[in-house]
Amino acid sequence: MNEFLLIFRRDYKSAETQPSPEQLQKMMKEWQNWMGNIAAQNKLVNSGNRLSDEGKVVKPGSLVTDGPYVEIKEAIGGYVIIRAESLEEAAEISKSCPILKVGGNVEIRTIIPMEM
Amino acid sequence: MKGSSLQENELLPHLFRTEYRKIVAVLARHYGLEQLSIAEDVASDTFLTASETWGLKGLPENPVAWLYTVAKNKSRDQLRRMAVFDKKLRPALKTETTSYPETDIDLSEQNIRDSQLQTMFALCDPILPLESQVALTLRILCGFGIDEIADAFLTNRETISKRLTRGKEKLRSANIRIGLPATGEIKQRIDAVLTSLYLLFNEGYYSSSRDNVLRKDFCLEAMRLTGLLAENEQTALPHVDALLALMCYHASRFDARTTEKGEIIRYDEQDIALWNDELISTGHYYLNKASRGKELSRYHLEAGIAYWHTIKNDSTEKWESILQLYNQLLCLNYSPLGALNRTYALSKIEGKRAAIEEAEKLGLTKNHLYHVLLGYLYENIDNQKAKAHLNEALFLANTETEKNGIRRELTKLA
Numbered sequence: 263m264n265e266f267l268l269i270f271r272r273d274y275k276s277a278e279t280q281p282s283p284e285q286l287q288k289m290m291k292e293w294q295n296w297m298g299n300i301a302a303q304n305k306l307v308n309s310g311n312r313l314s315d316e317g318k319v320v321k322p323g324s325l326v327t328d329g330p331y332v333e334i335k336e337a338i339g340g341y342v343i344i345r346a347e348s349l350e351e352a353a354e355i356s357k358s359c360p361i362l363k364v365g366g367n368v369e370i371r372t373i374i375p376m377e378m
Numbered sequence: 379m380k381g382s383s384l385q386e387n388e389l390l391p392h393l394f395r396t397e398y399r400k401i402v403a404v405l406a407r408h409y410g411l412e413q414l415s416i417a418e419d420v421a422s423d424t425f426l427t428a429s430e431t432w433g434l435k436g437l438p439e440n441p442v443a444w445l446y447t448v449a450k451n452k453s454r455d456q457l458r459r460m461a462v463f464d465k466k467l468r469p470a471l472k473t474e475t476t477s478y479p480e481t482d483i484d485l486s487e488q489n490i491r492d493s494q495l496q497t498m499f500a501l502c503d504p505i506l507p508l509e510s511q512v513a514l515t516l517r518i519l520c521g522f523g524i525d526e527i528a529d530a531f532l533t534n535r536e537t538i539s540k541r542l543t544r545g546k547e548k549l550r551s552a553n554i555r556i557g558l559p560a561t562g563e564i565k566q567r568i569d570a571v572l573t574s575l576y577l578l579f580n581e582g583y584y585s586s587s588r589d590n591v592l593r594k595d596f597c598l599e600a601m602r603l604t605g606l607l608a609e610n611e612q613t614a615l616p617h618v619d620a621l622l623a624l625m626c627y628h629a630s631r632f633d634a635r636t637t638e639k640g641e642i643i644r645y646d647e648q649d650i651a652l653w654n655d656e657l658i659s660t661g662h663y664y665l666n667k668a669s670r671g672k673e674l675s676r677y678h679l680e681a682g683i684a685y686w687h688t689i690k691n692d693s694t695e696k697w698e699s700i701l702q703l704y705n706q707l708l709c710l711n712y713s714p715l716g717a718l719n720r721t722y723a724l725s726k727i728e729g730k731r732a733a734i735e736e737a738e739k740l741g742l743t744k745n746h747l748y749h750v751l752l753g754y755l756y757e758n759i760d761n762q763k764a765k766a767h768l769n770e771a772l773f774l775a776n777t778e779t780e781k782n783g784i785r786r787e788l789t790k791l792a
Contacts, residue, residue, distance in 0.1 A: 298708055
């Protein structure tokens with residue numbers, strides 16, 4: 263079993279892709295169910311966090327701009343850490359992630375375990 | 379002789395247990411944890427004398443006052459003996475001296491409550507393994523006999539004796555003092571105490587011991603001790619109230635949960651008339667109290683789930699709420715039982731087939747409760763599979779009472 267970081271991204275800017283308040287309500291329940299499913303399988307390592315809209319980006323030369331990463335339309339909305347047998351299984355689990363329904367996507371990265 | 383001997387037979391054990399734990403707690407606080415054995419000896423000695431004297435002369439007018447007087451006297455004698463040892467023998471042994479205060483033992487209600495509270499924190503110190511904390515709590519704070527404790531844990535007298543002795547030794551060598559932790563520390567320490575009390579409650583609730591009366595007593599004791607925490611200003615935190623609410627709700631169904639033979643009756647088959655309304659109301663009271671503030675502990679979530687279970691009528695709202703609570707609970711704290719119960723809630727909302735699909739992902743095939751759940755889910759969908767799962771459950775189950783319950787389900791399917 264390995265641990266995987268799931269990064270959730272979606273377009274928070276373009277007006278057409280923003281969910282309505284009712285959709286957001288429904289989504290909250292779907293997120294809870296999706297996380298609950300993973301937790302029930304004892305595969306949830308860390309329920310992660312949601313990230314706020316505002317942020318900053320620091321680049322070499324001490325250049326600080328308002329973030330999140332402005333050049334990209336999509337922004338990271340949150341993350342979660344799960345455990346699974348393989349990247350494939352982690353991807354399978356991510357297929358039912360509610361963010362996909364609002365045009366978002368899930369990036370999955372294997373966490374390199376700390377060596378003692 | 380006052381009263382018939384039948385009355386005495388019922389009165390004495392109950393009286394002994396109730397008063398033993400009060401006396402021991404006060405003495406423990408007075409003598410300190412290093413002398414916990416002395417506190418127990420004085421208490422036991424008091425009851426031994428009571429048995430002998432009352433057996434010959436009959437019950438005194440006021441048995442409790444009699445016990446307290448004798449306990450105080452024996453304690454004073456004990457202190458004098460220790461002071462003599464101190465003065466005459468200790469110097470010869472060249473060991474450190476400890477001073478023994480000559481103050482009288484205070485057996486007022488307030489001091490009894492305070493002593494029990496403080497002793498609770500001492501006995502539930504994190505340096506002790508959880509099972510030792512529970513055993514010590516049962517013995518010293520609740521006054522249960524070693525055989526009773528062994529019976530509840532389905533083990534033998536020797537194991538429990540060893541557990542108690544080792545626990546006391548650890549407390550002694552770590553120099554644990556009896557006293558409420560500093561205000562800043564209370565929040566941390568109380569979690570250990572609550573874990574212990576919850577474990578104690580579950581022992582009574584889920585224990586496979588046949589002794590129903592004893593198991594109920596365990597639950598009531600756990601509730602009484604949690605109640606002590608809830609009443610005291612310094613320890614009355616929201617999640618204490620939540621735990622108390624949770625215990626009340628569970629306890630309200632105690633009588634409806636099992637048949638006389640000790641088989642478990644499933645929730646949806648229970649006779650509501652046997653649910654205790656008073657305990658349910660008390661649960662509501664504490665759940666309300668617990669809802670002040672922003673905290674959402676696992677006890678809050680479990681109490682919320684238990685609250686919904688006090689409403690027998692099925693509704694979408696009920697099961698949706700229960701599902702969401704299980705979602706949050708599992709994200710906070712995984713447990714196989716939680717995962718299985720969540721799946722049951724899922725079946726009420728999305729139907730049995732969807733639940734079966736989710737259940738099969740749980741990876742709990744070695745757990746007999748998993749197979750019991752699938753036995754229920756496959757009922758009337760595929761009775762062959764249902765029977766297969768129940769048979770597997772029968773094979774995996776640990777105790778006779780559980781097996782009997784499963785056999786009951788199997789005969790219904792035949």
